Amino acid sequence: MRAVVMAGGSGSRLRPLTIERPKPMVPIVNKPAMSHILDLLKRHNITEVIITVQYLADMIQDFFGDGSSLGMQIHYSVEETPLGTAGSVKNAQDFLDDTFLVISGDALTNFNLGKLVEYHISKGTLATLALYNLPNPMDYGVITLANDGQIVRFQEKPSRGSVMSDYINTGIYVLQPEVLDFFEPNTPFDFANDLFPMLHQQGYPLYGYVSEGYWCDVGNIPEYIRANADALEGRVEGLDLGRYLGNGIWAGQDVEIAPTARLEGPIYLGQSVQIKSGAVIYGPTVIRDYTVVDNEAHIDRSILWRNCYIGERAQISGAVILRQCSLKANATVFEGTVIGDGTIVGESAVIHPGVKIWPGKEVEPGATVNSSIIWGSQGRRVLFGRHGVTGVVNIDLTPEFSAKLGAAFGATLSKGSIVTINRDMHRSPRMIKRAIISGLPSAGINVWDLGSQPLPVARYYTKICGAEGGVHVRLSPFDERVVDIHFMDGQGLNLSKNKERDVERVFFREDFRRVYLDDIGSIEYAQQVKERYIEDFLKHLNTRAIQDASFDLVVDFADGAVASTLPAILDKLNCNVVSLNANIERTNFSLNPIQFQMALKQMQIITTALGTQLGARLNPGGERIFLVDDRGYLLAGTTACAAMVELALRDAPGSTVAIPIDLPNLFEHIATRHGGRVIRTETDLDALIKTTCSEKVIIGGDGKGNFIFPDFHCAVDGMMALAKILEFLATQRASLGDIVSKLPPYHMAERKVSCVWEAKARVMRLINEKFESYRTQIINGAKINLAADKWVLIVPDPDQPYFRVIVEATSQGEAETLADEYAQVIEKLSPLE
Structure with a gap:
C-alpha cells in the first residue's frame, strides 16, 4: 500500500519557527515532525511514500532524499503554486492506482493505521476519514456520524453555538483512486472543504473511523509546546526518543552532565549536549544537539533547539529558543516567548512573556523587551x-x-x-x-x-x-x-x-x-452622510400614506446617536412625537437588565397615559426596536416579530420571510394564510442577515427586536422597522393592537443548562445520536420534532458554558414540562467521562 504525505504547508501560525523551515521540518523532541510520521508509516509496513511539497521544498527533499536510509521508497510531487490538500494529491495521481493513505506530514500521532485501512475496506467506500474525539473541536473540521459510521454532516470550524459533534477530521484518509477523477488537475481543491462535501451532496456514502490513540495537529505555538511535553510524558506511545538514562531522562550520544547539575524529568538531551555545574533543569524540557547550558543556568518547561548557548545564571521559563541562539549571562526569558534562529540576547537582558523575536536579531545587554522585535507582540489567540x-x-x-x-x-x-x-x-x-x-x-x-x-x-x-x-x-x-x-x-x-x-x-x-x-x-x-441616508430611506416608503395618517408616537431614543437622525425622519413623515431620552451628549449607554426593563416600563406608562398609537424604544445605535401597541401592551420580541411579518405579508401576499429556527411555528401559520413561505435560519444574527439578503425575502426578523428590510439595505435597521410599521398601518388602515390580537396563539418555554466547554461537542453528538429518528432539520443545534406545533430545540450557547433548551407545545404547561424534561437529559449527559 502507498501513502501520500502532505508536506506543502508554510505553517504561518507557527512563525517564527517556520520562517527558515517548512512546518514538517519543525522538530518534535528528537527529530522533525515528518520523521515521526514516516516512522509511523513504516511501523505499519507502508514503505512506498509520495511526499507533496511546495514551501521550501528543497529542504525536505535534501533531508529525506529517496528514503533509502530509512528503508523506504520516497517520491516527490512538487507544487509550483499552492493547490490545496486534494489538488496536491491530484498531482501525484500517476503513482496512485490502488487504495492509498493520505496523512499530514506536520502532525503528531500514533493512530493504528492498519485498523483504519481494514475499516475502509469493510465499508467498500470511496473515502474513509480518520476522526478523533476532541472536547473543544471549534478550530477544526467537525464530522457528524450516523450510527453505522456513515458521515451525515460536515462543519468547517463551527462556532460554539452551531457545533454538532466532538468528532474532528484529522486529515488522515484512506481513499480509492477514483476520488481524484472528480476534479480537474492544477486547480486549487481541498479534501475537507471541497471534495468530501461534494461527494456527500452527490450521494456517495463516506465513512468516519473514530481512531484511538494520540493526535495533535501542532497548529500553533502552544500546541507545539504541548506536543513536545506529551511526547516526553509518555502520552504518544510508539515514539523512539533514544537512549533512556532513567528518572525520566533520554539522551543522545556524548552527553555531558556535571555532577552538581540538577535534572528533574521528563527531559530530552540531544547529542553532545553539555550541562554545566549547578545548572537546574525541570521537565518537560527538550534540549537538542550540541547545546551548552552553562553554570547555574535555570531552565523550566522549555524547548531549546540545536547549537544554542545558555549563559551562566540565565533563566528560561516556558519558552522556545530556536537554532543557534546565544543567551548571555543573567539573561531572563519568560513564559510564552519565542526567540528566532541566530538571535543574540545580551547579558542581563529581560524578555517579557509572550514576546516573539524574529531570526537574526540582537538584544542589547541590560535591555528590557516587552513587545516583539520589528513586528510587535500579541497576547490573544482569537480576536x-x-x-x-x-x-x-x-x-x-x-x-x-x-x-x-x-x-x-x-x-x-x-x-x-x-x-x-x-x-x-x-x-x-x-x-x-x-x-x-x-x-x-x-x-x-x-x-x-x-x-x-x-x-x-x-x-x-x-x-x-x-x-x-x-x-x-x-x-x-x-x-x-x-x-x-x-x-x-x-x-x-x-x-x-x-x-x-x-x-x-x-x-x-x-x-x-x-x-x-x-x-x-x-x-x-x-x-452628507446622514443626508444621503435619509434621502434614500424616504424613497423606500409610501411617505404620502404615512404623512396623511399623522401618527402620534412616543419614541425613546436611549440617549444614543439614533437621536441625531430619527427625529428628522419622523418630522418629514408628519409624525407627532413625544421624545424620551434624546440627550446625545450622555456617555452612559450600558443598562443592566433591571434598568433596561425599567426603561421599557417607563415608555409603556407614557404611551398608555398619552393614548398614542404606538410607543417605540430603539437601542442607542438604532438597530433594535421594542414596541408598545395602542392598547398599552408591551410586546414580547416574538409577538412584535409576528406582528411585523403579518403586516408585511398582508402588504405583499405570497412573499417569503426569513425567521430563525428557535421561533415558534406561528410564523408558518401566518405565512400559510397569506400564501407565503418561511425560510428558517440559524439562530445567529449574521446567518439571518445572509439568508434575508441572498434569497427573495421581503423581511427578516429574529424575535429580539432586530429586523432586516433587504429592499433598502441588507442590515438590521430599527429606524426602517419603525417606519415600515407606520407605512403598513397607514396603508392597511389598521392598528397595531388589532394586528396583535388576531395572531395565532403560541406556547413556548426555555431553559438554560450549565455545561462545561469541554463537554459541549460530546453532548451535541450524543443528543443527535439519541434522537436521530426525530430530527427533521439540521440547521442549528438539534431540533427534535415531537408532533405538530410541538418540538424541542437544543442549542449550545456560543459565548457561555451552557445549552439553551427551547420548547414549543400546545399549552404553556406542556411546554414547561417538556423544557424541564429535556434539561434533565442534558444534565445527565454533561459530566465529563
Whole structure:
C-alpha cells in the first residue's frame, strides 16, 4: 500500500519557527515532525511514500532524499503554486492506482493505521476519514456520524453555538483512486472543504473511523509546546526518543552532565549536549544537539533547539529558543516567548512573556523587551467573537493594540482603498477609534471618518460610497467597561468568518503591510452622510400614506446617536412625537437588565397615559426596536416579530420571510394564510442577515427586536422597522393592537443548562445520536420534532458554558414540562467521562 504525505504547508501560525523551515521540518523532541510520521508509516509496513511539497521544498527533499536510509521508497510531487490538500494529491495521481493513505506530514500521532485501512475496506467506500474525539473541536473540521459510521454532516470550524459533534477530521484518509477523477488537475481543491462535501451532496456514502490513540495537529505555538511535553510524558506511545538514562531522562550520544547539575524529568538531551555545574533543569524540557547550558543556568518547561548557548545564571521559563541562539549571562526569558534562529540576547537582558523575536536579531545587554522585535507582540489567540472584537478598555483594548488591529485590517484590503470609521458618543470608543485610524493609513488605506452616526447609517454609507470596508466602535450595551469593535465589508455587513480569520492571521503573524511615504493613506471627514441616508430611506416608503395618517408616537431614543437622525425622519413623515431620552451628549449607554426593563416600563406608562398609537424604544445605535401597541401592551420580541411579518405579508401576499429556527411555528401559520413561505435560519444574527439578503425575502426578523428590510439595505435597521410599521398601518388602515390580537396563539418555554466547554461537542453528538429518528432539520443545534406545533430545540450557547433548551407545545404547561424534561437529559449527559 502507498501513502501520500502532505508536506506543502508554510505553517504561518507557527512563525517564527517556520520562517527558515517548512512546518514538517519543525522538530518534535528528537527529530522533525515528518520523521515521526514516516516512522509511523513504516511501523505499519507502508514503505512506498509520495511526499507533496511546495514551501521550501528543497529542504525536505535534501533531508529525506529517496528514503533509502530509512528503508523506504520516497517520491516527490512538487507544487509550483499552492493547490490545496486534494489538488496536491491530484498531482501525484500517476503513482496512485490502488487504495492509498493520505496523512499530514506536520502532525503528531500514533493512530493504528492498519485498523483504519481494514475499516475502509469493510465499508467498500470511496473515502474513509480518520476522526478523533476532541472536547473543544471549534478550530477544526467537525464530522457528524450516523450510527453505522456513515458521515451525515460536515462543519468547517463551527462556532460554539452551531457545533454538532466532538468528532474532528484529522486529515488522515484512506481513499480509492477514483476520488481524484472528480476534479480537474492544477486547480486549487481541498479534501475537507471541497471534495468530501461534494461527494456527500452527490450521494456517495463516506465513512468516519473514530481512531484511538494520540493526535495533535501542532497548529500553533502552544500546541507545539504541548506536543513536545506529551511526547516526553509518555502520552504518544510508539515514539523512539533514544537512549533512556532513567528518572525520566533520554539522551543522545556524548552527553555531558556535571555532577552538581540538577535534572528533574521528563527531559530530552540531544547529542553532545553539555550541562554545566549547578545548572537546574525541570521537565518537560527538550534540549537538542550540541547545546551548552552553562553554570547555574535555570531552565523550566522549555524547548531549546540545536547549537544554542545558555549563559551562566540565565533563566528560561516556558519558552522556545530556536537554532543557534546565544543567551548571555543573567539573561531572563519568560513564559510564552519565542526567540528566532541566530538571535543574540545580551547579558542581563529581560524578555517579557509572550514576546516573539524574529531570526537574526540582537538584544542589547541590560535591555528590557516587552513587545516583539520589528513586528510587535500579541497576547490573544482569537480576536473575533459574536460582538466583533471586544475587550475591557485600556486593559484588553489599548490604543497600541487598536492601532495594530487597524493595520491588520488594512493589510487584508486593497492598497489605496477606502475604509469608513464610525463610533458612538462615549469617550472610550472615541479613543479606540482614533487609535484604529492611526493604523489604517500605515497599510495604505484611505480613512473616511463618519463621526458619530447610528450604526445602520454607517452600514448604509459604507455600501454606497465605494468603500472596501468599515469599522464601528461602540460601548458595549451590556458592560460600560467594555468596547465592541465591529468590522464591515464593502456591503456594510459584518465580516465573514473567513475574512475575520484573514485579519486574525495578519495580526497574529505580526506581518503588517507597511507602505512607502507616498502611499500612506489619507484621513478625511465624510460629507452628507446622514443626508444621503435619509434621502434614500424616504424613497423606500409610501411617505404620502404615512404623512396623511399623522401618527402620534412616543419614541425613546436611549440617549444614543439614533437621536441625531430619527427625529428628522419622523418630522418629514408628519409624525407627532413625544421624545424620551434624546440627550446625545450622555456617555452612559450600558443598562443592566433591571434598568433596561425599567426603561421599557417607563415608555409603556407614557404611551398608555398619552393614548398614542404606538410607543417605540430603539437601542442607542438604532438597530433594535421594542414596541408598545395602542392598547398599552408591551410586546414580547416574538409577538412584535409576528406582528411585523403579518403586516408585511398582508402588504405583499405570497412573499417569503426569513425567521430563525428557535421561533415558534406561528410564523408558518401566518405565512400559510397569506400564501407565503418561511425560510428558517440559524439562530445567529449574521446567518439571518445572509439568508434575508441572498434569497427573495421581503423581511427578516429574529424575535429580539432586530429586523432586516433587504429592499433598502441588507442590515438590521430599527429606524426602517419603525417606519415600515407606520407605512403598513397607514396603508392597511389598521392598528397595531388589532394586528396583535388576531395572531395565532403560541406556547413556548426555555431553559438554560450549565455545561462545561469541554463537554459541549460530546453532548451535541450524543443528543443527535439519541434522537436521530426525530430530527427533521439540521440547521442549528438539534431540533427534535415531537408532533405538530410541538418540538424541542437544543442549542449550545456560543459565548457561555451552557445549552439553551427551547420548547414549543400546545399549552404553556406542556411546554414547561417538556423544557424541564429535556434539561434533565442534558444534565445527565454533561459530566465529563
